[in-house]
Amino acid sequence: MAKSLQEQLLAAGLIDKQKAKKAAKELKKQDHLQRTGQDNQIDEAKAKADAARKEKAERDRELNQKKEQEAQQKAIAAQVRQLVTTNAIKSEHADIKYQFVDGKKVKSIYVDQAIWDRLSRGQLAVIALDLPGEKKYEVLPLQIAEKIRQRKDNHFIYIAESTADAMDEDDPYAAYQIPDDLMW
Known part of the structure; x- marks a missing residue:
């Protein structure tokens, strides 16, 4: 009768009894989970955890982008304030x-x-x-x-718009000079 692969590996000395027992136990556990339908629940839990991790990463990315934009706006406001105060x-x-x-x-x-x-x-x-x-x-x-x-x-x-150069051709008062000292 043919020996199983596990028995052949044991006989050759490639694996020891502890590794063989551990592999057999894991195989029985997977078989049991598949028969009872709990294997799908583990996959669903992993999928939910992955989705939650991706969602959190996206929120963190959006929050960081918002913080960077606020910092950039503050920097621009500070630049404008400095330009105004130094060149006024x-x-x-x-x-x-x-x-x-x-x-x-x-x-x-x-x-x-x-x-x-x-x-x-x-x-x-x-x-x-x-x-x-x-x-x-x-x-x-x-x-x-x-x-x-x-x-x-x-x-x-x-x-202010400069109006000295642009005179209307139809202006009836074009010939009259406006005094320089006239304040409106």
């Missing part, structure tokens, strides 16, 4: 009120005559600086305003 043009004798529109509200800042002239010609820009508890407006050169717009395109920047 200060008025020495701020006695003239310059008015502009922020959203639906008319806002104003006090500047001197030279800055008022450059603002009204569109050579300077007014930018909002959000400080804790208040909103402050500063005057900046156009190059700095463009750098800020590149970093944060939805930031409030007001640049």
Whole structure:
């Protein structure tokens, strides 16, 4: 009669009795689980554990991405704040009120005559600086305003339209000069 593979391996000395018993026990256990239907439950539990692990990894990945975006937004806000504070043009004798529109509200800042002239010609820009508890407006050169717009395109920047070059041909008052000292 033919010997089983296990008996042949034992006779050859390739395995010992403990390994043979362990293999036989594992084989009986698998056979029993298949007969009773519990084998499917183990596979289902493994599948659920794998799905839960993948879901947790996805949540962690989304959370890390959200944290990175928040950190990037904070860094951009800090860059904008630094550009505004270092390049703001200060008025020495701020006695003239310059008015502009922020959203639906008319806002104003006090500047001197030279800055008022450059603002009204569109050579300077007014930018909002959000400080804790208040909103402050500063005057900046156009190059700095463009750098800020590149970093944060939805930031409030007001640049007056220059109307000195564009005159309407049908304007009935085109021949009349507007005095320079006229304040609206």
